[in-house]
Amino acid sequence: MAERTLLGICGSLRRGSFNAALLRLVPRVGSDVTVIGADLAGRLPLFDPDVENDESSWPDSVRGFRAAAARADGVVIATPEYAHGPAGVTKNAIDWLVGSAGLMGRPTLLMSASPSQAGGMRAHAPLMPTLTLLGAVLVDCVVVSRAGSRVDAGGEYVDPAVVERVRLAVAELEDALAYSETRQAVSPLEDPL
Ligand SMILES: Cc1cc2nc3c(=O)[nH]c(=O)nc-3n(C[C@H](O)[C@H](O)[C@H](O)COP(=O)(O)O)c2cc1C
Structure with a gap:
């Protein structure tokens, strides 16, 4: 199995985060996946289009996060639910990818963990239109x-x-990555889809 690189987005800043632990679980259970950048979302500044438009002003966290997104084959998001919505850290990290093709066509896994019975599921729905807009699969x-x-x-x-x-x-996720690699390898005329 080919090695796959996944951009990790952790929406929690908390020591002992259950969501950070979910990202650490991914390479334990994947056949050959590496998660990169999982520590970066929490270090990004609040999204500012003025900063984004002037690459020379990017802090290292933004530079590293955008580079990790460009390198990644897929994306794994693990977000807390706060007040029935996704953590601001999660949305802020995604906002830093809007101006790049960082999520375009990338197979994406959305996860949440919480001590509650609902497990943070209400963080998912508000993120879906954004992920769809940015071309995440x-x-x-x-x-x-x-x-x-x-x-x-x-x-x-x-x-x-x-x-x-x-x-x-x-x-x-690995199946989706293999499928997109196959589709890229065949010519448009051969591809029935
Ligand atoms: C201000 C605040 C609001 C929260 N709101 C919710 C919520 O609406 N639903 C829920 O399931 N958990 C809620 N929680 C619990 C968090 O989801 C829980 O602390 C979770 O473990 C945070 O993720 P982490 O472990 O990755 O830091 C809230 C926690 C805080 C501090």
Whole structure:
């Protein structure tokens, strides 16, 4: 299996974040995937079009994040739900990609984790129109409820149900990546779609 690089977007700044742990789980369950940039979303400044328009003024975090997005084959977002919406950190990171083709055509996995029973699922719907507008190909949404009961003392997911759910989602992402690579390899005349 070819090695795949995924841009990680973590919407939490919290030590011991259940969403950061979801991103760490991805390479554990993927056959050959690397997650890059997962620590960058939380270090980005608030999005400012004036800064974006003047590349010489970009801080290292923006430069690194945009470079990671350009390198990535796919995207994995893990976002907290705050007040029934996605964390501002998540939306801010996506805003920094609007002016690039950072999400265009990229198979994307959207995840959330929360100690609540709903597992942060209400963070997903508001992000979908944005992801669609930017051309992301949403392949699956994962919700982890009662997250505190599913990690070990070190904060890593050990609950078999969570590990298996994320494994299936990452496998689906890998299938989507393989499909898009195949489509790029055939000429438009040969491609029935
Ligand atoms: C101000 C605030 C608002 C929150 N609102 C919600 C919410 O609407 N729904 C929910 O499921 N959890 C909510 N939570 C709980 C967070 O989702 C929870 O703290 C989660 O673990 C945050 O993600 P993290 O572990 O990755 O930091 C809220 C937490 C805070 C501090």
